[in-house]
Structures are given as structure tokens and as C-alpha cells.
Amino acid sequence: MSTALHLARPDDLDRLIPLVEAFHSEEGILQDDETRRAALMPLLDGSPLGAIYLIGPTRAPVGYVVITFGWSVEFGGMDAFVDEIFIRPKVRGRGMGGDALTALSGALGDAGVRAFHLEVDRTKDRTRRLYQRAGFEPRERYMLMTKRL
Amino acid sequence: MSTALHLARPDDLDRLIPLVEAFHSEEGILQDDETRRAALMPLLDGSPLGAIYLIGPTRAPVGYVVITFGWSVEFGGMDAFVDEIFIRPKVRGRGMGGDALTALSGALGDAGVRAFHLEVDRTKDRTRRLYQRAGFEPRERYMLMTKRL
Numbered sequence: 001m002s003t004a005l006h007l008a009r010p011d012d013l014d015r016l017i018p019l020v021e022a023f024h025s026e027e028g029i030l031q032d033d034e035t036r037r038a039a040l041m042p043l044l045d046g047s048p049l050g051a052i053y054l055i056g057p058t059r060a061p062v063g064y065v066v067i068t069f070g071w072s073v074e075f076g077g078m079d080a081f082v083d084e085i086f087i088r089p090k091v092r093g094r095g096m097g098g099d100a101l102t103a104l105s106g107a108l109g110d111a112g113v114r115a116f117h118l119e120v121d122r123t124k125d126r127t128r129r130l131y132q133r134a135g136f137e138p139r140e141r142y143m144l145m146t147k148r149l
Numbered sequence: 150m151s152t153a154l155h156l157a158r159p160d161d162l163d164r165l166i167p168l169v170e171a172f173h174s175e176e177g178i179l180q181d182d183e184t185r186r187a188a189l190m191p192l193l194d195g196s197p198l199g200a201i202y203l204i205g206p207t208r209a210p211v212g213y214v215v216i217t218f219g220w221s222v223e224f225g226g227m228d229a230f231v232d233e234i235f236i237r238p239k240v241r242g243r244g245m246g247g248d249a250l251t252a253l254s255g256a257l258g259d260a261g262v263r264a265f266h267l268e269v270d271r272t273k274d275r276t277r278r279l280y281q282r283a284g285f286e287p288r289e290r291y292m293l294m295t296k297r298l
Binding site: 081 | 169185219225267268270289
């Protein structure tokens with residue numbers, strides 16, 4: 001099975017916003033519309049720091065994935081991080097999220113990206129298994145720490 | 150106390166290499182000299198994806214920190230990640246690592262970076278406390294997963 005995936009551009013913003021709102025609402029992330037648009041636009045505009053892909057039909061996407069790019073000395077080059085991934089609840093469970101991650105892994109690898117990371121909620125076994133099936137290995141021994149600036 | 154910190158440039162490569170070799174040797178990271186130089190040079194050359202700072206006297210640094218830049222929709226802008234941090238064993242325990250992270254937090258925040266992340270080995274309590282003192286909060290509930298591309 002293959003899931004359609006396309007790079008989101010500035011004129012996709014109005015199709016993207018309701019999906020991001022739905023994800024933020026599920027995750028309890030509070031963000032006003034202006035802040036949300038300002039957080040998305042640089043990535044639609046070609047920032048070297050990341051990219052957004054719409055999942056599903058171009059005119060009526062059912063999900064999105066935000067990828068951020070970084071650099072790893074250990075991996076010897078660029079790496080990428082899943083910042084956000086969301087599939088509309090109605091079409092969840094059909095493998096579209098996993099397909100999107102697998103397709104992105106191929107495209108990123110072809111573009112010279114060395115490693116692809118994501119962060120998972122330890123309590124969500126189903127999500128974790130989905131990521132494992134897509135080839136992501138848990139780094140049990142490590143933990144992220146964050147300082148808000 | 151303040152610890153000297155300066156942005157590493159291409160002509161710092163030969164001062165940087167022995168420090169990176171020492172860190173990789175401690176961490177069990179195997180990397181040949183050519184690969185290591187290729188992994189460091191883009192960051193010394195001004196890549197938008199990251200930067201390297203030397204810790205200690207300019208001519209005789211005792212450590213380094215590699216910062217990688219990314220983007221967070223949730224935080225509404227740029228974020229930064231500590232890719233590697235190292236202080237020579239002989240001068241460890243004097244607070245230089247924590248000082249460097251605190252100074253960098255200030256500089257990154259002033260430059261508009263919204264959040265600063267790092268990954269810690271769960272089994273290393275001392276390191277974790279050092280990061281907590283520098284203002285990093287553990288994200289106990291989450292775990293990183295990585296796919297090598």
C-alpha cells in the first residue's frame with residue numbers, strides 16, 4: 001500500500017491549519033491562530049530547518065508530518081526529527097502514519113540524511129509499536145531534557 | 150564564575166579534533182579522522198544547522214559543545230539541541246560544562262531560540278543533576294527512537 005505524501009507549500013496553509021489545530025487540541029497544546037501560523041509559515045517557505053508534508057489527497061489531506069533537520073557529529077552528517085505527526089482519527093489504524101514515515105525515511109536517506117529520530121510517549125504502547133514497525137529503535141537508556149528559553 | 154566560550158571557526162579545526170577524539174573515545178564512538186573532519190567542517194563553515202563552541206582559553210581549549218538548530222511548531226520557532234558536550238577529565242567538576250550551557254542558553258534565547266534540549270543517559274545521575282542545575286527539566290514520560298538511514 002502506498003500513502004500519498006506531498007511537500008506543503010505556502011498555499012497549503014489553509015488546508016494545513018485545521019489539521020494542526022486538531023493535533024494540538026488532542027495533545028493539549030494551547031496556541032492562538034496567529035502564533036500557529038507564524039510557527040508553520042517559515043517551514044512552508046523553504047526554511048533549511050524543516051519541512052511539512054501533507055498526507056493523503058492533495059486537495060483534502062487527512063494528516064501531516066513536520067520534519068525538522070539538524071546535524072549529528074556522531075552520524076557524520078544531517079539528521080532529521082519528527083516534530084509532529086497527525087492522522088485524522090476517522091482514518092487512523094490503516095497504516096497511513098507508518099507508510100508516511102517509511103516513505104519519508106527513503107526520501108531523506110536518498111537526500112543524504114543519516115538518521116531519523118522521533119520522541120514517543122512511553123505509556124503509548126500502540127504508537128511505539130507503530131514506530132518500531134517503521135524501523136525506529138527505542139533508545140531506552142536515554143531521556144530528553146528541555147529548557148524553555 | 151564565568152567560563153570562556155567562543156564560536157569555533159574553520160581555523161579552530163586542529164584544536165577541536167583532539168577534543169572530539171577524546172569524547173568519542175570515552176563514548177565508544179568509532180569514527181575515522183576523515184569522517185570526523187567531514188562531520189565537523191560544515192558547522193565551522195557556518196551551516197544553518199548547527200554551531201560549535203570551544204570552552205576555555207581560545208588557544209588551548211579544554212572542551213567543546215556542538216549545538217544543532219531545529220524548529221518546533223509547539224514552541225513556535227527555532228529550538229536547539231546539544232549534540233555533543235565534552236570537558237577534559239582533568240578539569241571536570243569545576244562547573245565549566247554547566248556554565249557553558251547557562252551562557253549558551255542566554256545567547257540562544259537572545260537570538261530568538263525558544264527551547265534548548267539535550268539527551269542524557271538515565272543511568273548517569275551526576276550528569277543529570279548537572280543539567281538540572283543548568284535549568285533543563287527531565288521529560289520522564291518520553292523516549293527517543295532512532296532509525297539509521
